[in-house]
Amino acid sequence: MAPQPDPPYVRIVTEIRRRIADAELEPGDRVPSTRRIAREWGVALATATKALTVLRQEGLVRAEPRVGTVVAETPPARAGRRPAVEPERELTRERVVRAAIAIADAEGLAALSMRGVAAKLGVSAMSPYRHVSGKDDLVMLMADAAYGEGAYPADVPPGWRPRLELSARLLWALYRRHPWLAQITPLTRPLLLPNLMTHAEWALDALDGYGLDPETMMNLHVLVYSYVQGIAANLEREAQAEAATGLSEEQWMDSQEPALAALAASGDYPTFVRVTRALGGGYDLRLDELFEFGLQPMLDGLAVVVESRAASGTD
Structure with missing residues (x-):
């Protein structure tokens, strides 16, 4: 045989x-x-x-x-010897969630599967289902666990601005650690996850007591959150684009040279052509630098709203 x-x-x-x-x-x-x-x-x-x-x-x-x-x-x-499979009785929901986070951190959310989590844990394909109902449930548990990694200090800094800045930096650090996280929390359909609500509570509490109406408080909180999330969403998207095309960001830009030359030759975009040519070596879009570049101007804009409302409340 x-x-x-x-x-x-x-x-x-x-x-x-x-x-x-x-x-x-x-x-x-x-x-x-x-x-x-x-x-x-x-x-x-x-x-x-x-x-x-x-x-x-x-x-x-x-x-x-x-x-x-x-x-x-x-x-x-x-290296040729495979380790023994860990006893399935030791499997817990937390281990399933942490294994899934490790996969998503390393390879992106698109690479995550229940079978892949089981393989990473060295258990049978159906074992994780004893702890989570499926991939959608697992992703929500992953998100809640990831948002829970950011802890606010017990000593609250004075003033709304330092507190909102701290919140923005904490969220950015979480998205940097887990780039897939910014992909699963749509702004218009917020996830009611306990650990995500902790960030909302911190931001709203920071704005409380300045004479702001509830809608304005919520708008300011959403603006800060969406600023951070909007930039962070590109962390995972770039990784997905590189995986799909096989090209790094620099290689992809090089491949666009003919298209850019055609746009320049058309004469329809004179300002764009002038600015890009003035950059000489090109424009390197670094997301960490972009986050820092925009954070203080955004808070300056919020200050106009907060301080004007606070002043009118004392008249």
Whole structure:
């Protein structure tokens, strides 16, 4: 009887393991992403995720947030031996949620699947369903856990402006740590998550006592929140675009040179052409710098509203 072929994920693991052993992939190098593995080997994303999970369990690779999966610095001597599957009785909702967050942080929310979470935890595909009802439920639990990582100080800074600035910076830090988070909280359909409400409570309390009507208080809170979220949404979108096109931001811009030249030659956009040419080496859109650039002017604008209302309330 002919031997049965190895499962697809085993073949993928064997090939990537060989590339590492032969120094085709060196420590710190990115290994193929789940999407690239799925394309190259013609497998489902869940199979690709399982292959990378096995390599992580073996210590050959590690997840680097917003970079992807990279070769570990010091592969173990007995890398070919797979660790024993952890007892499923030790599985908890918190472990399921944390495993899912780790996948989304490293590979984006699109790479998340219940089967992939199970593979990362080393349990059967159906085991996570004992703790969460499905992916939608899991994503909400992930979001609540992520928003809960930001703690406000017990000593409240005086004045509405320092408090709103602190809130904006705390939210930015959370989105920086978990770029997928800005994708799942639509402004017009707010998620009533306990830990997200903590941020709303802080902002509204900061604005309380300045003679503002409830609608104005809510508008100011939403403006601050949407400013941070609006910039942060591009963190994940850039990662998704790079995964879909295989081009870095710089490579993509280089590919747009003919289109930019055509726009310049048309004569219809003289100001745009003049400004971009004056930039010389090009415009590097750095989201951290953009966040800092706009934060104080935004708060200046809010100050006009708050101080005018406060002044009218004392007349």
